Amino acid sequence: MDELSRAQIRDLMAQVLANQGKALPDDDGTDLREIGFRSLDFSELALRVEDETGEELNFDAPGLRRIATVGDVLDFLVTLQRQ
Amino acid sequence: MSDTPVVPPSTVVLVSGGSRGLGLAIVTDLLAAGTKVAAFARTVTPELAQLAAEHPDRVHVGAVDVTDLPAVQAFVREVEQRLGPVDGLVNNAAVGQDSMHTHTSTADLARIVETNLTAPLQLTRLVVRRMLGQGRRGRIVNVTSICAQRGFPGLVAYSATKGGMDAATRSLARELGGRLLVNAVAPGFFASEMSAVLGSTQLDQIVRRTPTGHLTEPAEVVPVVRMLLREQTNINGQVIVVDGAASV
Ligand SMILES: NC(=O)c1ccc[n+]([C@@H]2O[C@H](COP(=O)([O-])OP(=O)(O)OC[C@H]3O[C@@H](n4cnc5c(N)ncnc54)[C@H](OP(=O)(O)O)[C@@H]3O)[C@@H](O)[C@H]2O)c1
Numbered sequence: 001m002d003e004l005s006r007a008q009i010r011d012l013m014a015q016v017l018a019n020q021g022k023a024l025p026d027d028d029g030t031d032l033r034e035i036g037f038r039s040l041d042f043s044e045l046a047l048r049v050e051d052e053t054g055e056e057l058n059f060d061a062p063g064l065r066r067i068a069t070v071g072d073v074l075d076f077l078v079t080l081q082r083q
Numbered sequence: 084m085s086d087t088p089v090v091p092p093s094t095v096v097l098v099s100g101g102s103r104g105l106g107l108a109i110v111t112d113l114l115a116a117g118t119k120v121a122a123f124a125r126t127v128t129p130e131l132a133q134l135a136a137e138h139p140d141r142v143h144v145g146a147v148d149v150t151d152l153p154a155v156q157a158f159v160r161e162v163e164q165r166l167g168p169v170d171g172l173v174n175n176a177a178v179g180q181d182s183m184h185t186h187t188s189t190a191d192l193a194r195i196v197e198t199n200l201t202a203p204l205q206l207t208r209l210v211v212r213r214m215l216g217q218g219r220r221g222r223i224v225n226v227t228s229i230c231a232q233r234g235f236p237g238l239v240a241y242s243a244t245k246g247g248m249d250a251a252t253r254s255l256a257r258e259l260g261g262r263l264l265v266n267a268v269a270p271g272f273f274a275s276e277m278s279a280v281l282g283s284t285q286l287d288q289i290v291r292r293t294p295t296g297h298l299t300e301p302a303e304v305v306p307v308v309r310m311l312l313r314e315q316t317n318i319n320g321q322v323i324v325v326d327g328a329a330s331v
Contacts, residue, residue, distance in 0.1 A: 001276070023272070039236075041182055043185050043186065046186060047185065056188065057186065058182070058186045058187060058188040058191070059182065059186050060181050061180045061181045061182050061183065061236075061237045061280070062181060062280050064183075067280050077316070
C-alpha cells in the first residue's frame, strides 16, 4: 500500500477547506482555529487519505486534541499512516 | 396484598471491576456496612489485596477477565464456597472510550461491546440462574452512565453499551417478577482512570454545567448503590442518575 506524502495530504486538506469556501494558508504554523478547521474536518481529511491508500486510520481523541496547527495535522496523518 | 415477600438485603455481594475507582469504593463501603464482598478485575491492585488481607473471612478477590466466561464461572463457584451463596451483584467493570466513532477500529468497537454489554449480561445470567435455582432472592445493581441518556462526543460505542444496560435493567426487573430487585445507577463524570482521558477543558465545561458545581465523587455514588443493595425500598427497574443535575 502506498503512503501519501506530506505534500499530497496538504493538497487533500486544501480540498476539504475549498469545499467550505476557505483557503489553506501556505504557513504550516497557522492555527487551526484561525481557518476554522475543526475535528470533523480532520475526520473528513483522514477519510480522504483512507480513500487514497485503502487503509483505515483509527486514532483516539486525546491525540487529536493536541493538534493545533496546519503542520500538526500533516505530521499527525503522516505518522498515523505508518502505524 | 401481594404474595411476593420482600427481597431481603444482600449479604454476599459480587462486584465486578472492584480493583480501583468506583468499584473499589463500592467494595470498601459494602464491607463497612457489614456485607461479605467478592470482587474481581483483570489485575488485583494492592488496595484490593489489602482489603482481602484485612477481612479474610468476608472478602474474596481474584484476577479474572469479565469477558472470560469459564473464568468468571469458576470465580463465582469459589466465592460461593468461601463466602456462601451470592445474593447481590454489582455490574461495575467497564472500559471507557475516547475516539470518534468513524475512527474507532472495529476491534475496539467489539471489545467495548463485549466488556460493557455482553459480559455483564452473561455474568447477570450466571448469577440469576444460581439465585433462582436455589430459590433465593437477591438484588442487582448495574453501574451505567449519564452517557446512556445524553450525548457525548467520543463515546458512541460506550454510550450504546450503557444504554443497553439501562434497557436490560428494566426488562430484567419485569422478567424476574419481584424475586430480584434490579436497578441501575448512572453517575455523571467523576475523576478516575477511565475519565483521565478527558481534557481539562472538557472537565471544566462539565463542572460549569453542573448546578452543584463539582464533578460527581465516587463517595457520592456508593450510598446509592448501598441503598439499592441493602435498604428495604420498592425501587425496581429504575435508573438513578447521580450527576448533580448536570444533565437536567
Ligand atoms: N469515570 C467516570 O467518569 C464514569 C462516569 C459514569 C459511569 N462510569 C462507570 O463507572 C464504572 C466504574 O468506572 P471507573 O471510572 O471507576 O473506571 P476505572 O477506574 O477504569 O475502573 C474500571 C474497573 O473495571 C475493571 N475492568 C475493566 N475491564 C475489565 C475486564 N475486562 N474484566 C474485569 N475487570 C475489568 C478494571 O480493572 P482491570 O483494568 O484491572 O481489569 C477496574 O477495576 C464503570 O461501569 C463506568 O462505565 C464512570
